[in-house]
Amino acid sequence: MRTVLPAFGLALVFVLGSAHGQDLQAAQACMRLDKDAARLSCYDTAMGRVTAAPGAAKPQSAQIPDAVSTVPQAKFGDDGRFHTEAKPRPPKNLSAQVREVMLLPAGLYRLTLDNGQVWDTSEADSALAFKANDAVTISRRVLGGYEIFLAGHNTSVSATRKK
Numbered sequence: 001m002r003t004v005l006p007a008f009g010l011a012l013v014f015v016l017g018s019a020h021g022q023d024l025q026a027a028q029a030c031m032r033l034d035k036d037a038a039r040l041s042c043y044d045t046a047m048g049r050v051t052a053a054p055g056a057a058k059p060q061s062a063q064i065p066d067a068v069s070t071v072p073q074a075k076f077g078d079d080g081r082f083h084t085e086a087k088p089r090p091p092k093n094l095s096a097q098v099r100e101v102m103l104l105p106a107g108l109y110r111l112t113l114d115n116g117q118v119w120d121t122s123e124a125d126s127a128l129a130f131k132a133n134d135a136v137t138i139s140r141r142v143l144g145g146y147e148i149f150l151a152g153h154n155t156s157v158s159a160t161r162k163k
Helices: 004-019 021-030 036-046
Strands: 093-104 108-113 118-121 135-140 146-150 156-161
Touching: 021 036, 118 146
Parallel strands: none
Antiparallel strands: 093 108, 093 135, 108 118, 118 156, 135 146, 146 156
16 A cells, blocks of 8 residues: 555656646747747747737737637636626616506406516505506516506505516
8 A cells, every 4th residue: 555655646746747748848948049028928838828928929829810819818717607797787667658458367467568568467456457558667676576556656566577
């Protein structure tokens, strides 16, 4: 057991060292360059970095096509956990006019609005009777969901969008 662990460690070092052997040889070749910018560019290319030194042209081997360079490298491998982008927030409320009303069982309504959206009320309130051409406002609730207000009334009912 004692001889297996050092042999395994030595084999691991050898495998890792040979995997980067070509990079090391390319980097050693850069030491022969006299100009700092050219040497830095050579090292960057040898190590896989594809940026040019300020004021220096990119070496031919380090150039990448324009189509690829438009995608930021910082986002590579990021599935949205690291570079979250602000998503536009929907409005807090929507005002519309009821175009069509369908009465559903248990005092519920299906409302077709002038913007083409279809909403179903999910609770009944005898104080609210929706009719065609009524003005309504649909608002997002703080903890999720939506509510519909009928113009001129202080009460609202919960609703879900169907279309």
